[in-house]
Amino acid sequence: MAETHRYFKCEAATYTQLAAAVDQSRGYPHGVGTRAVTLRGLPPFDELELANDNSGRGLIAIDKWRFTPSDDEEMLAPAIQAGLIEELTKEEFEQFTFPLTP
Amino acid sequence: MALNLSDLTSPSTSDDVLSDIYTTADQGDGIALMIDLSDNEIDATQSTALYQPVAYVNSVDGTFARFDGIDDRMSFTLASPIINGTVFFATKNGCHSAAINLVAGTHDFTANELSSVSYGSSNDLVALYLFDYAVPEAQISQLTSYVVSKGAAENSSP
Numbered sequence: 001m002a003e004t005h006r007y008f009k010c011e012a013a014t015y016t017q018l019a020a021a022v023d024q025s026r027g028y029p030h031g032v033g034t035r036a037v038t039l040r041g042l043p044p045f046d047e048l049e050l051a052n053d054n055s056g057r058g059l060i061a062i063d064k065w066r067f068t069p070s071d072d073e074e075m076l077a078p079a080i081q082a083g084l085i086e087e088l089t090k091e092e093f094e095q096f097t098f099p100l101t102p
Numbered sequence: 103m104a105l106n107l108s109d110l111t112s113p114s115t116s117d118d119v120l121s122d123i124y125t126t127a128d129q130g131d132g133i134a135l136m137i138d139l140s141d142n143e144i145d146a147t148q149s150t151a152l153y154q155p156v157a158y159v160n161s162v163d164g165t166f167a168r169f170d171g172i173d174d175r176m177s178f179t180l181a182s183p184i185i186n187g188t189v190f191f192a193t194k195n196g197c198h199s200a201a202i203n204l205v206a207g208t209h210d211f212t213a214n215e216l217s218s219v220s221y222g223s224s225n226d227l228v229a230l231y232l233f234d235y236a237v238p239e240a241q242i243s244q245l246t247s248y249v250v251s252k253g254a255a256e257n258s259s260p
Contacts, residue, residue: 005172028151036135039149061172062152 005061007093012045014084015058019044021075025068051096057086059096127157133167136176146176146211155213155227164253166194166226167213175210182206189216190231190242192249193224196257199242202232228254 010018022041023029031037048058079085088096127133132154136146148154155167155174169175185204191197193213198221209217213227229249237245250256 004170026151031134035137035145035147037147037149038132038134038151038154041151043150043152060152063170066152 003064003090005063005090006067007059007061007088007090009051009055009057009059009086009088009093009096010045010048010079011057011084014079014082015042015045015048015060018042018075018079018085025071025075049097052099053096059093061093127159129157129159131157133157133176136167138178144178144180146178148174148176158226164194164228166228166253169212169214169225169227171212171225175212177208177210179208180204180206185232185234187233187235188231188237188242189221190229190233190237190245191216191221191224191227192229192231192246192252192254193222194226194228194253195224195255196222197246197249197254198222199237201236204232228252 019040019042026041028041029037029039042060042062045058048060051057051059076085076087080087132148132151133156134148134154138144138146153174155169155176158168159165184206185202187202188199189202190199191214198214200221202216202219204217211217211230213225214220214222216230229252231245246254246256
């Protein structure tokens with residue numbers, strides 16, 4: 001079955017900037033004052049599972065369909081190039097979520 | 103066209119606690135709200151877009167909420183009374199009913215899980231019912247027929 005998600009390991013401040021950019025590009029929050037409110041596009045960093053390599057970086061899986069053509073170029077590429085966000089394979093992602101064996 | 107499963111409300115299930123999915127979302131939209139159509143007003147919400155299931159409403163696939171099987175989930179808060187009865191999942195690949203005991207508090211659900219207990223394996227939810235009593239088999243059969251007529255599958259895939 002084709003992979004449906006993309007997997008990332010993110011530095012905290014960079015992720016927070018990325019999440020803010022996503023909110024701005026999608027117009028979140030919307031529906032405020034109604035019951036169908038969407039407050040944010042991505043969860044806050046402190047809700048992410050931390051990688052088990054003591055890097056302090058957070059792990060997140062994102063459905064591929066959620067990326068627009070400009071997301072990669074404008075939001076992700078500079079952070080990946082700077083080493084602040086790493087894109088992982090599913091297998092690599094899962095390795096970072098499991099406790100390291102002694 | 104908007105996702106609107108409000109016509110799923112069946113007279114035979116008028117005393118359920120969390121009932122059918124209802125929202126206003128177009129095909130492909132994230133679902134932020136599923137309204138409880140019973141009088142109990144226990145709506146389910148998801149305010150983070152990444153965790154929202156996606157609305158399917160088209161003539162090919164039918165009408166349902168697709169969870170991604172990774173982190174999509176809806177949440178509802180149960181104050182009182184505590185639920186000690188039956189849960190019924192209607193999904194695109196089967197219907198599942200089971201006894202359930204839910205304490206007061208916030209509970210998450212997907213198309214195949216409620217409060218960390220699994221029910222089937224589908225990611226496509228047509229309707230979710232919670233009853234605060236043990237539902238007799240005859241009513242389960244009636245409910246199954248009803249949700250099948252709305253796009254759910256009767257039996258689980260192997």
